Amino acid sequence: MRLFFMAILLLYAGTSLAADAAQRAVFRDALAAAQQGRLDDRSDLRAQLQTYPLYNYLSAAELRYRLDTDANAALDTQIQSFISAHPDLPPAESLRRNWLPTLARRDRWSMLLANTKDSDGSTATCRAVNARIQMGGNPRAAALDLWRVGRSQPDACDPVFGWLEAQGLLGADEVLERARLAVLAGQFGLTRYLARQLPANRRARVDQWLDVAETPANLHYASAGLDGDIAVYAFKRYALRDLDRAADLFTPLAERLQLDEAQRHDMKRQLALLYAQSQKSQALVWFARMDHARMNDDEHALGWEIRAAIYHERWPLVVDAINDLPPAIADEEEWRYWHARALEAMGRTQQARTLYTPLAQERSYHGYLAADALDQDYSLNEQPLVVDRPARARVESRAALDRAYELRALGMEHAAGLEWNAVIDGLDQAALAQAARIAHEWNWHSRAIITLVKADYWDDLDIRYPTPYSDAVRQFADDNDLDPAYVFAIMRTESLFQPAIRSSAGAVGLMQLLPGTARLVARRMDATSPSSSALTIPEINIQLGTGYLAQMLDRWDGNIAMASASYNAGPQRIQRWLPDDDMDPTIWIANIPYTETRNYVQRAMSHMTVFQARLNENIVPLDKRIDEIKPSYGDQTASR
Template identity: 35%
Template sequence: MAAHAADIDSQREGYAAALAALRAGDDARYRENLVRLDGYVLRGYVEYEFLKDRIERTDAKIIRDFIATNTHTPLPDQLRQRWLQSAAARGDWATFMREYADVPGDTSLACIYLEQRLRADDRSAAVLQHVEQIWKSGQRQPSTCNAVFAQWRRAGFLSTDKVWERIGLAMDARELSLARDLAEYLPPTERVWVERWLAMHRDPARALTTIDHPIETPVARMVVRYGVVRLAYRDSDEAMRRWQELKRKHEFFGEDENYVLHFIGILAAQKRSPSALKWLSAVSAESDDLSLKLWRVYAALWAGELDTARRFIAALPDGERDSTRWRYWSARIAERRGEEAAAKPIYTSLARERDYYGFLAADRIGADYAMQHVSVDATPEEIAKLETRSDILAARELYTLGEIVDARRQWQWAVRNLGDRELQVAAVIARQWGWHDRAIQAVVKSGHPDDLELRFPVIYRDVIEANATKYDIDSGWIYGVVRQESAFVVDARSDAGALGLMQLLPSTGRAGLRQLRLRTRVEDALLSVEQNVQLGVNYLKQVLNRYNGNQVLATAAYNAGPNRVSGWIPDATIDADVWIETIPYNETRGYVKNVLAFAAVYEYRLGKKPTRLTTRMPAVAPRAADGAS
């Protein structure tokens, strides 16, 4: 064991020295240290750093050998991508076509490859389907795709219908400049409709009022109904009034009526309009239109139309209708209608579930929460078999060296094709290393939801409980927010720029630092466990105070922002479960449910009796009493 420790220490020293030599541009010292890395699981990572910037002067055999000998890492794909980019830049098409393999996410290389295939008169179904797949995007594709689309068009495969389809995708994605550019692919007589469509987007009220041309084609009707729905984002009632006027002046069809009622109805439901239920009820629902069917239920629940809600729940697809969510609401509706005998068996069955609806059902009948912890028991043989795989060893070594980003990427590569049982063992291994966020990810992916120690680790307890005491907030709720926000990824970064365990935006972090008089760079603070939790709990307390201690509203505000949540406050008091179920944003709706359920689980994990969800969920009072300024 001592000899092995000495070997690994020497290899780690050689690894660090080789990387330092590369950064210093000292190739000779790099090669001296590379010799020390024979048999070291991260040798490929060092070689990659050497090869990636020397591809043009590296023999193809060396690159192929690297790709062949490092398949336990994601590095071959990365090096191949650079190799192909280099070959294309040099016009070395023989190498490019010989070595090409699809690089996930690199549309530019795919288009270069397809252009070469089309230049060689390859009109196979696979090539044409691949081109069409790239074409069907509402986003602007890399410039390398322009030549492919031009050849595809000259060969007669780009129809006007396909052009309009992509223009529609671009408009839906708010890629207005792309939509305008795509007009060049249309016949000259049809291009004016793109400008009219853009005018509908910019100012729908004005564009709908100044229509001075026939509405006789499918494209014309599509542009008009787009404008009507666009107007509904501002004012659904005005949009519907305009639609009725337009129908009196122009001929539309059932599909147009359905489209308008569908989207205006959903927008109206999101704004809690009294007209939403009427409009949604009038739509002829397609069998696969789950969004419409769900919003019908939400609108009926918000309006208190219990019979209508029950009817719409019954119309949901079997798998959806039988979920814990709609079983709970079937029981709630029965209970509110005085049908306790029908409600109680459903509640009793649901109370065996460990989720938001199971906990609410338990509250309705006074039952204890069913936590049902069942640990993953991995044998020493299973652990040893997986832990000694080269891909897992590489992830562990990177994690040990503190190279967390590469470690996480390597781990994802290692577990990407594991079966459920192997994922469960991988979760146990990650926990043994202290890598709790990877343990959570692996066990959740494995389909084993019952190991609460893996799914809900009690870490950073001193920090969380100290802030819970300081701000008079229960630690279970804080843990619930952390678990939902980052799943304990300390350096988590969202697309919106939120950072750290409690996913705070830099602007929120700066305000908190000023308030707490902490002299720290905001990014450093947000990536620090101690300061991120302090700033996060401080902000959680602010939104809790804003909403008079209502955890439901505070939780929603932590996710969606206080201004939005204040706009969702009802005109009359409403039960909290109805308010949560009808939150306009899907993300926030799921977020609030998860945080509340996770809070109960964490109280159990902390050795406490879980606070009833109904205690955390007081009725939501009208705007005048919401505490917002």
């Protein structure tokens, strides 16, 4: 092993991967100067970086500064040349995106069109269509496509819509059509704006749509002429607010409005799903009323039909529903397990064992449950990745690899991630696997794990289940009476070991703590209240994350499934999902209403199993690890 790592070091010696701290400090100074338009005054810095992998980042920063301060035709030519010369350089792409709006402001229509991509989004698309108009074109179809959208479009679309109006292409029919789309998208403000552009007789129709869409209970009084799709939209909203009353309304409403079979199916689907996700037996009734010929491609509804039957232990229904699944769906591990489980519950033990046996060889949540059913040890199926030097050479030949390495060394993680995407773009599976090993050698665990998935290689557990920050995990797990394998499992599931990651909801760091939650936990632990930035420090995040995880376990009397669900979705939601009677935990987990949380709990339990093996712990079988779900938890937690 020592010789292997020496070989790696020798492989990188003499390349930019061996850049030293002094050179990186020079780059930092040069980048700051370029971003402030002062790099020309620091020729000494530029000279020292001629061979540095990130040298072109300086040129991009200079061009961006000039673009912000003095955009002109000569600069446009320079930017065009830079982008053309560096098509795979992330700052070149960022420069292009920032350049486009300045081209529009300066009427540089031809250059704007030449540099706009289909993937740039609606604002760029509107600019491009306007460019065609300004250049004398007649992009009627493209302009109308921008109009026929049920949401507010960006300001860049206004000139396009003005052109449509001037061409006489936005009559009452077109305005009414968009108002209808806006209602169906829930954009009621836009709907009212459009209604004001209509004559009174047309406006009354929009008012009728808004009446039921905004106040769905008004469907009880809806007239026969109501648009069917609007009625279905309003009905779905009504079901979310008052499920039982919506169910009672289904038949009279469908008959009064003479809804077609597709519309009726859509309404029944909503009722069935909501009853299933509320753990109500009415779900089985509504699924039975659905036209299953329309459900062949509806994996979501098919799954919930089975889950509802599982929840109410209607095992023959489970078997029938799984037998009716399309083969590709029926072959998923979840349904293979529940097929066997249902057969076992019906006394068809040998058939169940036949299904359990191959599934028990899988390293997965449902594979482990199958092994438990057979009283077998778990199969971890570890197969370390073999070094493939030609494939590795294909990765190392990419300049983006050097840039990604340097950006990580500089602490510029987001930019490094963009470069990593350039590294792996277009690689074959063998090269992707070697790229994953390189990222692992850099301790860049998130990229290593994700890249190995792209390579469709699943059995190198050293790469897929690393144990970084081990000292902190062990210390704080011990302080909170937690299994370190559980902490690693939560950390992997939450962040893929990225200490600075922030979610769209504001959760921060390795264990994805909301700042407010972290402060409450710190107060309970008599620890220093952390700032949001402090939560990116691994030791602080792990200390507070393990404290919160311990609180969740305490709240649910040590039930690890409920604690995991609470960590993801919040304890208040879990309180609402408690059953009326004691319940098998695997049935409860299978029926967690939120797909994200259901998958989260299953992944956490599966990951914990592997980490127990990686940490040389005794592997605790799932049927011993996960306790029964009790409605009395609700009584216990009310006073906590």
